[in-house]
Amino acid sequence: MSKQVTVSPIEKIWFIVNLIPKGYVCSYGKVADLAGLPGRARYVSTALKRAPKEMTLPWHRVVNSQGKISFESNTQAYQNQMERLRLDGVEVNRGKILLSQYEWKPDLATLMFEIPF
């Protein structure tokens, strides 16, 4: 029998965010769902904030359900995320990302075999 490994909620969130491919984005709510934590979109933002600085995490690929960056537009963080998305090839027009074009849709194989929880 395989051993039961327990993964903490925050680790599940980090794991899912790491799966978001370059060139795509995913909403806080969707990340929560994929992590098996429905209804906890706000916790995803908490988890990203709490990630150790040395951890390389594509946090910039997480946007809100409207396809907008969740920082206030006059902040450094906003500009930072904007630039990282640009480097990913994701275009932000008038502060908005076209989800119909850039939203990450994990394929079945990813859902079944790459998520160990």
Add this chain to the structure above:
DNA sequence: ATTATGACGGAAG
């Protein structure tokens, strides 16, 4: 225990 605070989401005006 209670209250306040968010990198949220969705409905309503």
Add this chain to the structure above:
DNA sequence: GCTTCCGCCATAA
């Protein structure tokens, strides 16, 4: 497209 309001839930005080 706004903006406001409310439900949501983990943390911190």
